[in-house]
Amino acid sequence: MTGGAGAMLVGIRRREQTNASGVFRRVRGSGPLAAVAGVFTLAQLVLVRPVLGLGWDEVVYVSQVGDQAPAAFFSAPRARGVSLLVAPVASWSSSTPLLRVYLALLSGLALYLALRVWRGLFPTRVLALGGALFASLWITLFYGPQAMPNYWVAVGALICVGCFLRLRSDPTARAALWGVAAAAMLMAWMRPTDAVWVTAPLLALALVRRSRRLLLVLLAGLAAGAVEWVIEAYTGHGGLAQRLHEASRIQGGLGWQIAVDDQLRSLGGRALCRPCTGSMPHPVVTLWWFALPLLAALALAVAVRARRTARTLLPLACATTAALPYLFMIGYAAPRFLLPAYALLAIPVADALWHLARTPGGRWRPAAAALVALGLAGHLAVQLAVLVHTVDRNTDSRRAWARTATELHRLGVRPPCLLTGHEAIPIGFYTGCASGATGGHNENTTTARILDTARRIPVAHLTLPGGAPAGYARSWTVHRVGDLQVRVAPADLRDGPG
Numbered sequence: 001m002t003g004g005a006g007a008m009l010v011g012i013r014r015r016e017q018t019n020a021s022g023v024f025r026r027v028r029g030s031g032p033l034a035a036v037a038g039v040f041t042l043a044q045l046v047l048v049r050p051v052l053g054l055g056w057d058e059v060v061y062v063s064q065v066g067d068q069a070p071a072a073f074f075s076a077p078r079a080r081g082v083s084l085l086v087a088p089v090a091s092w093s094s095s096t097p098l099l100r101v102y103l104a105l106l107s108g109l110a111l112y113l114a115l116r117v118w119r120g121l122f123p124t125r126v127l128a129l130g131g132a133l134f135a136s137l138w139i140t141l142f143y144g145p146q147a148m149p150n151y152w153v154a155v156g157a158l159i160c161v162g163c164f165l166r167l168r169s170d171p172t173a174r175a176a177l178w179g180v181a182a183a184a185m186l187m188a189w190m191r192p193t194d195a196v197w198v199t200a201p202l203l204a205l206a207l208v209r210r211s212r213r214l215l216l217v218l219l220a221g222l223a224a225g226a227v228e229w230v231i232e233a234y235t236g237h238g239g240l241a242q243r244l245h246e247a248s249r250i251q252g253g254l255g256w257q258i259a260v261d262d263q264l265r266s267l268g269g270r271a272l273c274r275p276c277t278g279s280m281p282h283p284v285v286t287l288w289w290f291a292l293p294l295l296a297a298l299a300l301a302v303a304v305r306a307r308r309t310a311r312t313l314l315p316l317a318c319a320t321t322a323a324l325p326y327l328f329m330i331g332y333a334a335p336r337f338l339l340p341a342y343a344l345l346a347i348p349v350a351d352a353l354w355h356l357a358r359t360p361g362g363r364w365r366p367a368a369a370a371l372v373a374l375g376l377a378g379h380l381a382v383q384l385a386v387l388v389h390t391v392d393r394n395t396d397s398r399r400a401w402a403r404t405a406t407e408l409h410r411l412g413v414r415p416p417c418l419l420t421g422h423e424a425i426p427i428g429f430y431t432g433c434a435s436g437a438t439g440g441h442n443e444n445t446t447t448a449r450i451l452d453t454a455r456r457i458p459v460a461h462l463t464l465p466g467g468a469p470a471g472y473a474r475s476w477t478v479h480r481v482g483d484l485q486v487r488v489a490p491a492d493l494r495d496g497p498g
Helices: 002-048 056-063 081-090 096-117 124-135 138-143 150-169 174-190 192-208 212-236 240-250 260-266 283-305 309-328 335-357 366-410 424-431 447-454 491-495
Strands: 418-421 434-436 459-463 477-481 484-488
Touching (some): 002 124, 002 138, 002 366, 081 096, 081 174, 096 150, 138 366, 150 309, 150 335, 192 212, 192 309, 260 309, 283 309, 283 335, 283 366, 366 477, 366 484, 418 447, 434 447
Antiparallel strands (some): 477 484
16 A cells, blocks of 8 residues: 555656656747747837837828728728737827837737747757847838738748648647638738738648648638638729739739849838839848848758758748749839748748758857858848838938928818828828828829818828929919928818808
8 A cells, every 4th residue: 555655656756747847848948939039029119119100001001990090091902900900009099109019019929929830840949040030130120010011921921831831740730720720811811912922832732732621721711811801802992803903003013023123222221112223232231132042042951951851941932932923023122021031031041050050960160150150240230220220211201291290280281181192191190181192002082072172171282392283282372391392272162162
C-alpha cells in the first residue's frame, strides 16, 4: 500500500515537472516574438507620433464610420475592412491620437500572432529576426498605426501561409484550418483583389494535391471576406464586372506596365508616386531591395539542401504573386502596396541570414556574422532616417490642411458645407464639410447639384495658384489661403430662389 502510494506520488511529480517544462519551453519560445512585437508597437508610438493627422486615404476610410465630417466618396477599388477595423474608436471619438494608439497596439498584437503561427516551422531565432526585419522597414512602421489596409493584408498573408503549411504536415490540426479561413477572410475584407493574388499559389497547390477540404476552406474564407464588396458592386456599381472595370480605370488601367522603377523611387519616402517622376533615391536607400531576391534564392537553396523545401518555397511563391500586379500591371507606385510581399519574404530571408552567420552545426562564422550584423545595423539606420523624413513631411502637409480648415471657418465655410476642387476630400474632412467632384477618380456629383447645394449651405472651390477654377466658380469671390485660392459661393445665392 505504502509502495503504491509512493509510486503514485512519483508519477504525479514527474507529470508536474513535465507540464512545467512544457510551459517553460512555450514561454521561452514565445518571449523573443513578444519582444519583437512589443518593440514594434513602442517604435510606432515614438517615431510615427500619435498626433500625426489623418492622410487622404485614411480620411476616406474613417469618414465612413465617424461623425467628424460627412462620408467621403468611396471609389470602386476600396473595401470596407479598414472602416470596420477603426469603428470601435472612430465611431464615438474624433481623437486622432487615440486612434493611432489603438492601431499601434492592434498591429503589434497582430504581428505577434502571425509570428507564433510559424513556430515549429522555423526556429524561434529565425522567426524573431524575420519579424524584426519586417517590423523595422520604414513602410511597416509608418503604416502600422494608420487606417490603411496593406499592413493587415500582410499580416493575413503571413498567418494564412503559416497555417496552410501546418495543415500539410498535420491535416487534423483544426486550429490551423480555422487560421487559414480567418486569414483569407481578413485579407479579402481589406483588399479582395490582393487576397486573390496572395492565395493563388495556395489554391493551385490545394487543387494539385486534391485537398478538397483545404480548398473549400480557402475559398470560404475569401468569399466571407469579399461578400460585402461583391454585394456593394451590384447595389452601387452596376455589377461585379463593372466594379472591376471601374477599379482598373481608377488605377490607370491594369495591364502590362513595368512599375519596378516607380517602386524604387517610392522607397525614398514617397507615400504615392503618381506620376512617378524625379530622380532615384540614393543607392544606400535602395540597396536592401536588390538584396531581397538574392537572399530569397539563398534561402531556397538552403531549404532544398535541408529537405524542407515547401516551408520556404510556398511563402516565396505567395510573395511573388502578391508583388506581381504592383510591379508589372499598374503605371504608378506606393511602397505600401508591397507590404504583403515583404512580410512573406521576411522569414525565408532571416533563415538565409542565419545560414550565413552560423554553420548547420550551430557554430558561428565570425567574419560572416560580423558582416551580417554590420549590414543589418546599416539597414536599420537607413530605414529610421527615411521614416523620420517621411513623418516630418506628412506632418507638415496635414497641418497645412488643418490651417486651411481654420481659415475656411473664418470665411464662413462651416458645417454643413461643401468643398470642391483641389484636395477637397482631406481638407473637407478637416473642415467638417462634404466633398464633391465633377470629374476624375472621385467623381460623385454634377455642376447642377453643386449650384443647388450652394443655395442652401456654404460652398467653396479650391485651386492652386494660377490654376483654372471650375466654370461654376469663376465669378465667386477669391481668397488666398496659404498656397491655395479659395472661391466661396456668394451668400446671396442662399437667399435666392430654390
